[in-house]
Amino acid sequence: MSSRTPPPPLPDARVVVLVRQGCHLCDDALTIIEPVCRDAHASWQTVDVDSDPDLRARYTDHVPVTFVDGVQHALWFVDAERLAAALA
Template sequence: MSGAVPPRVTLYSRPGCHLCDDARLVIERVCAELGESYVEVDIDEDDSLPARFQDEIPVTFVDGRQHDFWRVDAARLRAALR
């Protein structure tokens, strides 16, 4: 059994999305500060995701629950990860 801890943050995004680029920078910074990791999922790589997230990307999940969409607030993300 692996001792790796799964990422607590998931960023659903798509290529060419400027809001996704902004969200990624905030998530990278906050996760680095707190020693957390994140995973990014391209919604165009899964047939079920565009219909679910089309109008909300980027969408951020923390611990499996939707946290934010469109913009990521660093203070709010930091609080959710503490």
């Protein structure tokens, strides 16, 4: 996996997820990310790739992309156990 850096996250967001409206893989990823982050007491945020031309050009249809602490963690699919371990 690449270590591309996402757009600047909120200061306290450990997990940043690049998403797109109408993306079923994004919806699936968020159903995993939300409870894992809640259980780990880790902040998270989503960023719509279509809200920024540079993001749209960089990630095109490669969403969702999940970053943990500024490092790319997952592309398309999120494994709950792996995410929990990264947040431990």
